[in-house]
Amino acid sequence: MTITFYNTLSSKKEEFLPINPENVRMYVCGPTVYDRAHVGNARSAVVFDSLYRFLKEVFPKVTFARNFTDVDDKIINKHKQTGKPITEITEETIQWFHEDMDTLNVLRPDFEPRATETIPEMIELVKDLVDKGFAYEAEGHVLFDVTKFQGYGVLSKRSMEDMIEGARVEVAPYKKNPADFVLWKPSNEGEVGWDSPFGYGRPGWHLECSAMSKKYLGESFDIHGGGQDLIFPHHENEIAQSYCACGCDAKHHKYANYWVHNGMLMVDGKKMSKSLGNFYSIRDIINKYPGEVIRFFMLSTHYHQPLNFTFEGLDNAKTVMNKFYNALLNIKGEVKQEQAPSEFIEALSDDLNTPKAIAILHELFNNLNKEQSLEAKSKFVNSARVLGLLLQDAETWFKGDVDNEGEIVALIGERNDAKKNKDYKKADEIRAKLFEMGIIIEDTKEGVKWKKA
RNA sequence: GGCCGAGUGGCAGAAUGGUCAUGCAGAGGACUGCAAAUCCUUUGACAUCGGUUCGAUUCCGGUCUCGGCCUCCA
The missing domain is CATH 1.10.730.10 (Isoleucyl-tRNA Synthetase; Domain 1)
Known part of the structure; x- marks a missing residue:
């Protein structure tokens, strides 16, 4: 049997050949935890849960990691608006997320790492990129220099020129190139942050997935998933970071082999x-x-x-x-x-x-x-x-949350009596009444069955 | 403006160079006191214009329409 996946990296359907068939490894970008997840987020979760279940059916072992982004400007904003402590916001949201996932029959991944638990690894990664000359410091920020990575654009299929032409955003003055992105940004005193060789601050968004996937799945793994809206810039930037950190180029990389993206919910x-x-x-x-x-x-x-x-x-x-x-x-x-x-x-x-x-x-x-x-x-x-x-x-x-079972059974009994007496008018009235209560009746050989509509 | 993708019957939605998708809804029948559930039968489609081909919904090109990304996003 041949397994195929559409790989965004090659823009083609490809045969799936895991690095180690004894342990297939996949990583999926999870939610930023500041508010209830919406149905669009659920689609991604359901799609990759189905992929996870399918792989488990076919391979002896699957290791699946999905992160929680629990440090982010949106969370900080929510904290500023509500006054709620950040950890309270993130803990509560994670709990909601788990509840929602449970009702959708979405299995828990093998690892659910949080960004805040991976800070040392992220700092290490930034240091590495600076040391190797792929990143630079400017006004308290550490930025990735996209011109240093030849393969920039491999995933989203854009050239540097495309990105400059299409630029709709004002470019921060400290960036060498408009497409450079933040690896580490400064935090003010009193704001959430961590000490680092580049000063007190917090990680840029793209960094965490590179650090966490490496920590839990290794430098190379099989599948990286997410919504199509993450292809650019998020996944493109992850690729830039991770390829450069491991010293690979676009052709001989060691990061994820198959990039799988789900379509949007409209x-x-x-x-x-x-x-x-x-x-x-x-x-x-x-x-x-x-x-x-x-x-x-x-x-x-x-x-x-x-x-x-x-x-x-x-x-x-x-x-x-x-x-x-x-x-x-x-x-x-x-x-x-x-x-x-x-x-x-x-x-x-x-x-x-x-x-x-x-x-x-x-x-x-x-x-x-x-x-x-x-x-x-x-x-x-x-x-x-x-x-x-x-x-x-x-x-x-069919009967899970019905709380008036006694009444239903009594009505069915009345209807049975009416039927025995061939009083079909009364029997039909009772059936109609039950229907109004949201209950459907079936006369079968084994007797009368009922269920909620 | 740049890059990427899509247009299938009333609706949802796959595959495929020539023969049945599938489901919901609709029509007819069986069963039933009547229903429900189930079973049997059934109507109905490939945006548009060219090209390749013995033959195209399926391949190629143009046109039109729609969407995603280019800012946070699953």
Whole structure:
């Protein structure tokens, strides 16, 4: 079986050949923790969680690191606005993030390093870059000199000229070149910061991922992921730092081999983002739709494509998830965890083609309803598992948070009596009443079943 | 302005140089007191103009439209 991924570095779909098949290593850029994550952030998390699950299915060991950016101007601003201590802000936000991820069936990565826990490594990296002549100090800042790295632009496919032409930002006067970026910046007294050979200050944003990926995965690893909006400048700058620190060039590098980027989540044709204000927090949506529905909705589009966020789309996803769980409800018996069917794995092997995999899931679903066998159930459930779906008990899915079960059962009893007396008018009235309560009735050979709509 | 990407049936969304995507919705049927669930059958598409080809939704070029990045961003 051949596994392929679209590699942003080469702009091509490539065969995936891990450095060490006994331990596949991946790094994904995580959130800046100053506020609740929105659904766009969730897409990235769900996509790479699915990649993680898929790799775990195929390889004996996968090491996955995803960072928390817990030192950043946005956090400092929030602290200034609210007066809340910075650690309180970051701790609280990390906890929210974990809660949201849990409801989306997103597994915890093997490592979740925080930038503030990696300061010594970052300072070391800056020192290294200065010593090797790739970085310079100016007005308390340490800046990376992009002209010293021949390969600058390998990932985002831009030339220096493009960047100068396209410049929309005012260039800080202390920069030698407009594209130079900050490795270390000064902090004022009383502001968050650390002592360093370049003065009291804090790291630039790009630095942490280079330092953390090296710390937890080594100088070379397999996959580096993130949203497409991180390609430039974030990942381009990471490449510049990390290549130069390890003394490699663009062709013979030692950093990440495969750069995988997910497409943006769109709202009315525009990217969902905090700055545009067109966002829903994950929490907002979780209150209306189960996490698995949101997850299914996200995986029904290929990760590389933009995905339009609509409530119609979520409703559609919910319909399908209800059908899936209904099938599990109807075919009794527990299923053991085993390897997913090869056709399903093959679909995912093709650049994590989740829509294709879901099409196969539908086939397995149809087959399950026809065969009604435990074997068919196993194939279905074990496929869904790789996508992080159908992980809960079907009963819980349909009845989980219903708090008036007694009333429902009583009404069903009344309806049964009415049916026995062939009083169908009354029976239908009770059914309609239950429907208004959000409960759906099914008359089956095994008796009456109920579930929430 | 520069760089990158996309345009598929009512909606969502894959693959593919010639034969069924798939799902939701719709239509007809089976089952049911009627429903629901399930099963069977079914309608319907490849932005546009050229080119290559025996044949193009699929390859190449132009046009139009849309989006992302170039500032923080998943």
